[in-house]
Every structure is written in C-alpha cells, then in structure tokens.
Amino acid sequence: MRPIVGITSYVEPASWGVWIDQDAALIRKSYVDAVTAAGARAVILPPDDTDADVLRALDALIIAGGADLGPDLYGEEPGPLTDSRPDRDRGESLLLQAALRTDLPVLGICRGMQLLAVTCGGRLHQHLPDVVGSDKHRPGPGVYGWHGITLEPGSLAAEVAGDGPEGDGRIEVNTYHHQGVADPGSLTVTAWADDGVVEAVEDPTKPFVLGVQWHPEEAGERRIFESLVDAART
Known part of the structure; x- marks a missing residue:
C-alpha cells in the first residue's frame, strides 16, 4: 500500500459552480500532486482542535x-x-505537537516551517520588510519572489534540496511570505537567504522533521517529497 500523507488545509472563501464565496477547506492541488508523484496517497486535513487521533492513520504529515x-x-x-x-x-498546533512526540515524519512548508519553529519554543518576525528592508520575499500579491539561499552541508535540507549547480550548497528558491523565523527554538537552522532570513530548520534528533520557507510543491522539487515518503515507509 502507498504511505498515507496528511496535508493540513486552508479555510478560505471559495467559489465553484453556482456557489459563491462559500467557506471551504481546501489546498492547492500542487501539494497533492507532489505527494502523489512521490508515491504516496494524499489526505486533506481541515482544522480540528478536538484531538490528534487522525495521526494514527497517517504515515507522514505536511x-x-x-x-x-x-x-x-x-x-x-x-x-x-x-x-x-x-x-x-489551534488544529495544526495539536497535530504537530502529537506528531513530534511520536516521531511521525513531518514536513513544514512556509507557514508550516514557522509553526515548527514556534512549536519548538521559537518566535517570528511579524513583518520581514521591517527587518530586512525589502519586499523580495513577497514582491506583490500572488507573485513569488525568487532568491538565493545557502544550505548547511550535511544537513537534511541539503540532502533533499541539492548542492546547487556549482556544488556549493547555493540554490534559487521561490518564496511568498512576509513573516519569518526570528528564533528557531530547539530546532537547527540549516539554510539562510542572502539577507540572513532563515530558510530551513530541522531536528537532527528525529527521523524526519524538516521545515522549508520556500514552496517546493510549486517549483517541482520532487526530492523533498520523495524523502518524506521514504521516511514514511520506514
């Protein structure tokens, strides 16, 4: 059987058919496509802060x-x-805390990376332009920023994202965020943007706990999802 990977979902107004501006639990299909291409089954998880029992049915969590x-x-x-x-x-904090306690493989993307850091005792910059003096991490509404990052050699982030075209641990990534990690808590920072913004965090004491600030699901970076699914199989 394919591993089952849960993906937390947005709750936003959406429109389909004759239904206009209805509250909907949804996720961009690029997440689902990335998980499916990696050999797993994607399950969408709407917010629910009653319990974390659904983790019993999952092999990994995004x-x-x-x-x-x-x-x-x-x-x-x-x-x-x-x-x-x-x-x-509320719902994602409950799931993430339980997943970390049970060593379930976890991948946090953008907001998910920030939640990982906060859950592990860290804190955020609430508005990065006030810190770095530019909007390059979110140039405009619906527009991804592209910029270079440097990956820590030997880290999980470097393993799943590659060494870059020059083999020096530098790659280009797509970002869309105005908040950022100010303090990673107990996590280890393993990638940085050129302006010092934290781009990846991980827990080397766990089988697979990784957060990336960029959007690999939109950029076609399959290795990150393949690595998560490989961890889910063990």
Whole structure:
C-alpha cells in the first residue's frame, strides 16, 4: 500500500459552480500532486482542535502554507499587518505537537516551517520588510519572489534540496511570505537567504522533521517529497 500523507488545509472563501464565496477547506492541488508523484496517497486535513487521533492513520504529515501565525502562539501581540487564522493555529498546533512526540515524519512548508519553529519554543518576525528592508520575499500579491539561499552541508535540507549547480550548497528558491523565523527554538537552522532570513530548520534528533520557507510543491522539487515518503515507509 502507498504511505498515507496528511496535508493540513486552508479555510478560505471559495467559489465553484453556482456557489459563491462559500467557506471551504481546501489546498492547492500542487501539494497533492507532489505527494502523489512521490508515491504516496494524499489526505486533506481541515482544522480540528478536538484531538490528534487522525495521526494514527497517517504515515507522514505536511503542515502547509497559508495565512500568518497568531502571535499569541509565541507570547506577542499582533502587529498591524498580521492576518492569522486561529482555527488553523489551534488544529495544526495539536497535530504537530502529537506528531513530534511520536516521531511521525513531518514536513513544514512556509507557514508550516514557522509553526515548527514556534512549536519548538521559537518566535517570528511579524513583518520581514521591517527587518530586512525589502519586499523580495513577497514582491506583490500572488507573485513569488525568487532568491538565493545557502544550505548547511550535511544537513537534511541539503540532502533533499541539492548542492546547487556549482556544488556549493547555493540554490534559487521561490518564496511568498512576509513573516519569518526570528528564533528557531530547539530546532537547527540549516539554510539562510542572502539577507540572513532563515530558510530551513530541522531536528537532527528525529527521523524526519524538516521545515522549508520556500514552496517546493510549486517549483517541482520532487526530492523533498520523495524523502518524506521514504521516511514514511520506514
């Protein structure tokens, strides 16, 4: 049987057929396609903070991208540009804490990487342009930024993302975020943007716990998902 990979979902207004602006639990199909291409079965997980029992049916977990994390998760008040989804925060925090306790393979993407850091005792920059002085990580609405990052040699991030065309651990990635990791907590930072923004975190004491700030599902980076699925099979 194919491993079963759960993907947390957005809750946003959506339209289909005759139904206009209905609240919907959804996810970009690129996540599903990436998991399917890696040899696993994707299951979409809407927000649910009752329990984490669904993890018993999963072989791996992806915390997907989306809206900002609520700063209450790391003891701060929301800034003027912070746009959070408390239902996702509650449900995903519950799932992630349980997954980490049971060594379930976990991949956090964008928001998911930030939740990993916060869950492990870290905190975020609520608005990166105030820190780095540019909008290059989110150039405009619906526009991905592309920029270079440097990967730590020998890290899980380097293993799954590659050494780059020059073999020096430098690659180009696509990003869309205005928040970023200020403190990784107990996690290890294993990739940085040229402006110092944290681009990957991981827990080397776990079989597979990795967060990436970029969007491999949109860029066709299959190795990250193949590595997650390989971990799910063990």
